[in-house]
Amino acid sequence: MRIALVGCGGVGRAFLKLMGEKGATSREKDLNIQVNYIIDVDGGIYSPEGVDCRKLHEFLERGGRVADYPAGGSYDINLERGLSQGDMDVMVELTPTNKDTGEPGLTHIRKALDRGTHVVTGNKGPILLAYRELNELAARRGVQLGIGCTTGGALPSINAGLIDMAGAEIESIEGILNGSTNFILKEMEERGVEYGEALKRAQELGIAETDPRLDVEGWDTASKLLILTNVLMAGDKTLEDIGVEGITGLTPEDIAAAREEGSRYKLIGRSQVIEGKVVMSVEAEKVGVEHTLYGVEGKNKAVRYTSSTLGDLTVIGGASGTIPAAASIYRDIVNIARGYRFSQ
Amino acid sequence: MRIALVGCGGVGRAFLKLMGEKGATSREKDLNIQVNYIIDVDGGIYSPEGVDCRKLHEFLERGGRVADYPAGGSYDINLERGLSQGDMDVMVELTPTNKDTGEPGLTHIRKALDRGTHVVTGNKGPILLAYRELNELAARRGVQLGIGCTTGGALPSINAGLIDMAGAEIESIEGILNGSTNFILKEMEERGVEYGEALKRAQELGIAETDPRLDVEGWDTASKLLILTNVLMAGDKTLEDIGVEGITGLTPEDIAAAREEGSRYKLIGRSQVIEGKVVMSVEAEKVGVEHTLYGVEGKNKAVRYTSSTLGDLTVIGGASGTIPAAASIYRDIVNIARGYRFSQ
Numbered sequence: 001m002r003i004a005l006v007g008c009g010g011v012g013r014a015f016l017k018l019m020g021e022k023g024a025t026s027r028e029k030d031l032n033i034q035v036n037y038i039i040d041v042d043g044g045i046y047s048p049e050g051v052d053c054r055k056l057h058e059f060l061e062r063g064g065r066v067a068d069y070p071a072g073g074s075y076d077i078n079l080e081r082g083l084s085q086g087d088m089d090v091m092v093e094l095t096p097t098n099k100d101t102g103e104p105g106l107t108h109i110r111k112a113l114d115r116g117t118h119v120v121t122g123n124k125g126p127i128l129l130a131y132r133e134l135n136e137l138a139a140r141r142g143v144q145l146g147i148g149c150t151t152g153g154a155l156p157s158i159n160a161g162l163i164d165m166a167g168a169e170i171e172s173i174e175g176i177l178n179g180s181t182n183f184i185l186k187e188m189e190e191r192g193v194e195y196g197e198a199l200k201r202a203q204e205l206g207i208a209e210t211d212p213r214l215d216v217e218g219w220d221t222a223s224k225l226l227i228l229t230n231v232l233m234a235g236d237k238t239l240e241d242i243g244v245e246g247i248t249g250l251t252p253e254d255i256a257a258a259r260e261e262g263s264r265y266k267l268i269g270r271s272q273v274i275e276g277k278v279v280m281s282v283e284a285e286k287v288g289v290e291h292t293l294y295g296v297e298g299k300n301k302a303v304r305y306t307s308s309t310l311g312d313l314t315v316i317g318g319a320s321g322t323i324p325a326a327a328s329i330y331r332d333i334v335n336i337a338r339g340y341r342f343s344q
Numbered sequence: 345m346r347i348a349l350v351g352c353g354g355v356g357r358a359f360l361k362l363m364g365e366k367g368a369t370s371r372e373k374d375l376n377i378q379v380n381y382i383i384d385v386d387g388g389i390y391s392p393e394g395v396d397c398r399k400l401h402e403f404l405e406r407g408g409r410v411a412d413y414p415a416g417g418s419y420d421i422n423l424e425r426g427l428s429q430g431d432m433d434v435m436v437e438l439t440p441t442n443k444d445t446g447e448p449g450l451t452h453i454r455k456a457l458d459r460g461t462h463v464v465t466g467n468k469g470p471i472l473l474a475y476r477e478l479n480e481l482a483a484r485r486g487v488q489l490g491i492g493c494t495t496g497g498a499l500p501s502i503n504a505g506l507i508d509m510a511g512a513e514i515e516s517i518e519g520i521l522n523g524s525t526n527f528i529l530k531e532m533e534e535r536g537v538e539y540g541e542a543l544k545r546a547q548e549l550g551i552a553e554t555d556p557r558l559d560v561e562g563w564d565t566a567s568k569l570l571i572l573t574n575v576l577m578a579g580d581k582t583l584e585d586i587g588v589e590g591i592t593g594l595t596p597e598d599i600a601a602a603r604e605e606g607s608r609y610k611l612i613g614r615s616q617v618i619e620g621k622v623v624m625s626v627e628a629e630k631v632g633v634e635h636t637l638y639g640v641e642g643k644n645k646a647v648r649y650t651s652s653t654l655g656d657l658t659v660i661g662g663a664s665g666t667i668p669a670a671a672s673i674y675r676d677i678v679n680i681a682r683g684y685r686f687s688q
Contacts, residue, residue, distance in 0.1 A: 154654045156508035164500035166678040292660050295639050309671035310498045311663025316636050319655025327653035334510040339683040
C-alpha cells in the first residue's frame with residue numbers, strides 16, 4: 001500500500017514516527033505499507049520507493065519544514081500532481097479541521113475518492129459536514145473511506161459498531177466520547193472541588209483546551225455521536241437534531257449526592273431508536289456501579305451498543321495523544337489493505 | 345453468499361431461525377446471504393435457490409428430522425456431493441464438538457477449505473487441535489476461516505484482537521471468558537454462600553452444565569485463551585502450556601475479604617509477553633473497582649488487550665444462548681462477504 005500523507009501537524013508527525021518504527025518484525029510486513037508522498041502547506045515530498053519516515057520525522061522534530069527536506073530521490077510535488085500520477089493507494093488526510101467549511105480537507109477527500117484512491121482521515125470537519133456524500137462517492141468509485149480516528153481516536157468505536165456488531169441491528173448507542181470532561185468529572189468527584197477548579201487542573205495538565213467550550217458544553221461529544229449515528233444507523237442527521245447539555249451546571253453537591261447512592265456522573269452521548277425514529281441527546285447522567293460505563297475513568301473513553309441478536313457490547317479504551325491517534329489511522333490502513341469494505 | 349449448514353443442533357437451529365427472520369430490511373440484504381445446503385447426521389437438503397429457513401426451522405422445532413423434510417425443490421444430499429457441486433461459498437460447521445479427536449468437524453473443515461470454500465465454525469474441537477494447520481490451509485487456498493464463535497460467542501474477542509487492534513502488537517490478553525463461573529462467583533459474593541450451593545443454583549438455572557468440571561476447573565477458559573493466543577500472538581501453544589486453576593477452592597471467607605478491600609474475584613485467563621516469551625495462566629484473581637473487568641457481571645464475558653501504540657482495549661458483552669451464538673456465526677459470514685481476510 002502506497003500512502004500519501006497530507007498535513008504534517010501533530011498527528012501527521014506521529015504517523016511518520018510510527019511508520020518509521022514499523023520494521024521487519026511487524027505483523028503487517030506482508031502488506032508493504034510505505035509512505036510515498038508527504039504533502040504539507042509549504043511543499044511536498046515524493047519518493048516512488050517510499051520516504052524514509054524515521055529520517056523525515058527527525059528532520060521535522062528539529063524544526064525543519066517539509067519544503068526544505070533535502071533527502072535524495074524526492075522532488076517537489078503537490079496533491080493534484082500526486083493524484084494524477086496514479087501511484088497513490090491511500091490518502092491520509094490530516095490537515096487542520098474546520099467544522100464550518102470542512103476545508104481544505106473536504107476538497108482533498110473529494111478529489112482523492114473521485115480518482116479512485118482510498119482515504120483515511122482523522123479530520124472531523126469534512127465527516128461532520130458531508131459524511132453521506134463522501135461515503136456514497138467512495139462506494140461509487142469502489143474505494144474505502146476510513147474515519148475511525150474521528151470518533152475517539154484509538155477507541156475503535158466505528159469498528160466495533162460496523163464489524164463487531166456486523167449482522168445485528170444496532171438499537172442504541174451510548175458513549176463517553178470526550179476524555180477531558182470525563183477527567184473533570186473525576187476530579188470533582190475525588191477532590192470535591194467546584195467545576196471551575198477541576199477545569200483549571202485539566203488545563204494545567206494539558207488535558208483540556210485553553211478554550212474548553214467544545215468539550216465541556218458537550219459539542220465534541222455531540223460531533224462524535226453524530227458521526228457514529230450516521231454511519232451505524234444509516235442516518236442523515238445534523239448537529240441540530242441533538243439535544244445538547246454539557247457539564248458546566250454540575251455542582252459538587254450533585255456529585256456528592258450521586259456518590260452517596262453509588263453512582264457517578266458521566267457525560268453521555270446517546271442515540272436510541274424509539275418507535276422507529278432515532279432520538280439523540282448529550283447530557284450528564286448518573287451511572288450506577290453495575291453499568292459497564294461506570295468504570296470508564298479519567299481520560300478513557302467508551303461506547304456501548306445494544307442489539308437484539310448479539311446482545312450488548314461495550315468497548316472501553318482510547319488512549320489519548322498523537323501516537324494513539326496515528327495508530328488508529330494506521331489501523332484503518334491495515335484493515336483496508338486486508339480487504340475490508342467500510343463503505344456500503 | 346451461498347451457505348451450507350452442517351450440523352443441526354441447538355446453534356444450527358438458532359442459525360436457521362435467524363436466517364428466517366432476516367428480511368428485506370436487513371442491512372446486509374445486498375450481500376444475498378442464503379442457505380442452500382443443510383446437512384445433518386441423518387440426511388441433507390439442497391436447494392439452488394436457497395432453502396426457506398423459516399419453514400425448515402418450524403418443521404424441526406415440531407420434532408421433524410432433516411432427512412424427512414418434505415418441502416419442494418430439494419433432494420437428498422451429503423457434504424461430499426455438496427462440495428463437488430461448486431455452488432457452496434461458505435460452510436458453517438456446527439457438528440458436536442470433540443476435544444480429543446476434533447471429529448467429525450475437523451474432517452469437514454479440512455475438506456471444505458481444501459476445496460476453496462470459506463468456513464465459519466463454532467466448533468472448538470478442531471480449532472483447539474489444529475488451528476495453525478487449518479489457518480495455513482485456508483491461506484494457501486485463498487479462503488477464510490472464521491472462528492469468532494469459538495471464543496465467547498457473541499463477545500467479539502477475536503475480532504477485537506485482529507481488527508480493532510490491527511497494526512498494534514498485542515502485549516497481553518486478559519479475559520473473563522466463561523459465563524458460568526462468573527455467575528457462580530457473583531452468587532457467592534452477593535449471597536455469601538459456599539461454592540457448592542452457588543454451583544447448584546447455577547445448574548438449576550441452566551447456566552452451569554450438569555458436569556461443570558470444564559467450567560469451574562478452568563479448562564473452558566483455558567481453551568478459549570489458547571485459541572485467542574494462537575490467533576493473536578501467532579503462537580503454537582497447547583493446553584499443556586497453561587497453568588490452570590479453577591474456582592473450586594474459593595471460600596466465602598476469601599470472597600468476603602476481597603469485598604472488604606473493594607475487590608472481587610474473577611476467573612481470569614491471561615497471556616502475557618514476558619522477556620519475549622508468552623506466559624499463560626488461568627486462575628481466580630482479585631480485581632479492584634478501577635479495573636475495567638470489575639463490572640463484568642453475571643453471565644457476561646470480557647477481554648482486555650494491551651498494546652503500546654493503541655493503548656488498552658476492553659470489550660465487554662457476549663450474551664449467552666443459541667441465538668447470540670448463531671448471530672456470531674452470521675457476523676463472521678457478513679465480514680467475509682464484506683471482504684475481510686481473517687487468515688493471514
